[in-house]
Amino acid sequence: MTLDVRIQQSVVANLSSRPAPVRTGPFVIGVDPSVDSPGINYATPLPGLEISRADVTALVAAFRSYARKPRLEYVVSTAPGLERLLLDAGFTVEERHEYLVCTPGTIEQLPAPGGYTLREPITDADRAAMIAAQNAAFGGDPISTDADIARIAALQARGGIAVMALAPDGTCAGGGQAVPPNDGVSEVAGIAVTKHHRRRGIAGAMTAEITRRLFVAGAEIAWLEASGEDSWRVYERVGYRPTGRRLYIALD
Template structure:
């Protein structure tokens, strides 16, 4: 199976494991009733399924019925013509990303920076610290809610990976995770480092450690997206290589 199809099928599986998965024609909508963020609640097409304008209309209605913003993320090649249908229905492109992939043979694991510890969160207090650090790194001055903690706990319980970075002063400097693998494929996401701890090799070490743990558990292919040139270089240094394109698109 082509890597694009494998990545897209892994997204379908990930959304199908949400607390409230909804199948809507050729789409799977992954919903979490406890979290309203559109980055958690979105849809993706089933690879190769034919899609019509009527299917898009039904998808929008499904999102509205659950009080969520209609939004999709998908590998572009998995649904030719879908973008045109969505634009005709009033959707607007949020972002276009090139995704990168890593295999056990390409992974390079650097040592953790001096004084920093990389470990899996073992308690709910750890999980809250991880998510709070992610929020801070992404510019949100909010602490983790119980729903956030439950999401990380569920991810770990289902075979995913979460890693937190403990700074020399004992605080959580950042964190990230990988979703439970599907057919050997998993997305690495949420890589975040608080500003005072950046440019020390923390992000690269954390990304590599998450990926290493994923492969140690039987994963075959890890993928992620870079938010800019700096993160792109970080991921390439630990063995990730560009492989395909994804689209983020939503209806206000």
Template sequence: MDLRIQRSVVSHLRTRPKALEIGPFVAGLDPDTESPFINYASPVPGAPITAADVAALVTAFTEAGRKPRLEYVTSCTLELEALLLGAGFTVEVRNQYLICTPSTLGTPPVPADFDLREPETDRDRAAVITAQNEAFGDFSGDPSEDAVARMRRHQENGGVTLGARTRDGVWAGGGQAVPPNDGLSEVAGIAVREAFRRRGLGGAITAGITRRLFDRGAEVAWLEASGDDSWRVYERIGFVPSGYRLYISRD
């Protein structure tokens, strides 16, 4: 499973607006945002990697005006972490990821007075992004046109975006999943505004996204939990622990 996950990540990066092949790495860059969570690289499984390759990666990111950053499944490239640390990189976090299949997925009830729906207009997309941002502690205001356009492209390219909305039209949270590749898709960005938490919305959104992935032919959904609370939510709906991924960057 580790190898399938890593291959899927690399394939997804190749679909970015500005994808770069840098030796044994694939970098997925987006000219519309400097966010390091969107602009990052990952190694091609099985490709040999040298210190010179890492130096070339740093140069490519620097020339693009982006922070050098990688995300990858650790078991697929065991020697890479030492090379990165030697080049001045710092580990951000090491997360265990969880996987779910159609046979393990549970479908919790959607809490009363809420509907789950995919945003169909840019106004709704902006509202979902705002809800996610606020849930993650970002109260900077309305999302940019680029962020809304990115969500629209995401949906048009086969990705899933799902939001939870109250019966009176307030978007309480949301999440998304990348377009399936090799039968796999990553679920991410699950977020619920503080005022709507502790009602089961996080689990309902995650299950709703995952069910849509399976209905569209995905074989495996995977995600990472940010803490004990979310870990329990994901396990309750059928996600089980699997391998580990490393997030590492250089200032």
């Protein structure tokens, strides 16, 4: 089994763990009734299955029936003809990314900067603080909803990892998480540091700690995507290496 296929299967498993996943033909849609965000409610193809125009039409209809924006994320090589079918159906490419992979043999531990501590959010108050910091770091409102808090708690209960960074004054400076491993593979995501605390090494330390915890729990492969050159350099210092390509594509 190729690494691309293993990564794609981990995406399928992640979406299948949503509160109300939908299987339609060769696709799975990760539906979460509590939120309509396209970044959560998206689809991905099952690797190795034939995909037709009729399958794409049915996929769009399924999205519409749940009042969700038709959107997909997937490893390109595992569905080589899919992009053409989606473009013909009116989809537009949002982004193309390389994904990076880390293994127990490549990970480097990066300590938290002086005065900062890294730990798991244990209470709902912890989770709320972490989510608010992540939202602020990504340019949103520094708030967290009950649904957000429940989502992180459920992720942890299923074997996922969450880590928050606490500043010297006790406030949350950022956070990140990893989904529960599937067949030894887990995605690390949501690594974010609020503006005032950036460029101190916190993002690298959080990424390293989340990845370390995954490997201690038995994961074999951790993977993630970098949003720009700065984050790319951070992840490479932790031991992540570029490996394959992913596509984000949606129908407006």
